[in-house]
């Protein structure tokens with residue numbers, strides 16, 4: 001009943017992944033990428049009725065894109081897909097499984113709770129438009145404390161930071177810092193792999209002043225590097241600023257598998 005997706009699944013599956021949310025859906029944009037990555041699981045009756053993609057990284061499973069055809073919901077299909085992704089993960093020695101759920105998506109939250117996922121953290125998604133702005137003072141960070149900054153966002157996956165990832169970020173000047181007395185704000189800059197000209201920023205805000213310095217820098221940096229949009233993911237709620245707009249808040253759900 002559960003198998004790997006094939007090229008032929010794209011059309012029937014996208015038929016029920018178009019108007020999933022009030023703003024539409026993103027499965028069409030990521031389908032080819034996920035198919036080539038593998039672990040794109042399809043639940044099939046006589047035809048595909050559900051999907052879920054899993055990304056395995058170190059001791060972590062990232063579960064994304066759970067979609068069940070509205071005609072086939074409440075039959076434990078999503079639950080079976082998630083459990084399948086976990087079984088595959090355990091074979092790869094995964095210790096933790098994560099997924100991101102809109103705080104207003106009560107059906108998905110109930111499904112996740114029923115599978116023993118717990119709210120680990122709350123994250124806010126803000127959008128910001130590129131613009132010339134020279135009113136900022138930042139430094140490039142070269143020694144981040146891994147105890148304080150455990151994850152960063154890459155293509156909407158919360159991935160663990162480790163020393164080798166960090167040293168690449170330091171070399172590429174992808175971690176910026178603004179210092180304000182004792183409270184630094186930090187931002188990690190990553191290109192989106194699925195959406196062109198999109199800068200994804202994991203932001204850790206230490207104080208209002210320092211975070212505004214970073215946001216001003218990001219606006220200007222994105223303008224100079226010709227990005228079209230900036231997506232900021234942060235645990236904190238950000239101050240009012242120019243085109244900065246709060247879009248959605250998410251729960252980062254976590255399950256311990258061991």
Ligand SMILES: CC(C)(COP(=O)(O)OP(=O)(O)OC[C@H]1O[C@@H](n2cnc3c(N)ncnc32)[C@H](O)[C@@H]1OP(=O)(O)O)[C@@H](O)C(=O)NCCC(=O)NCCS
Pocket residue numbers: 020065066067068069072073074075076077078079080100101102105106107108110111112114
């Ligand atoms: C959320 C979604 C994936 C659930 O799929 P599903 O196959 O219907 O879920 P399951 O049958 O495995 O549900 C398991 C449990 O979750 C809870 N649940 C699921 N949908 C629910 C709903 N609409 N209302 C209340 N509880 C719900 C129930 O506790 C359910 O067990 P029960 O039916 O025995 O009461 C599906 O509704 C969907 O595709 N929604 C749109 C896309 C989406 O939100 N994806 C998740 C993004 S993180």
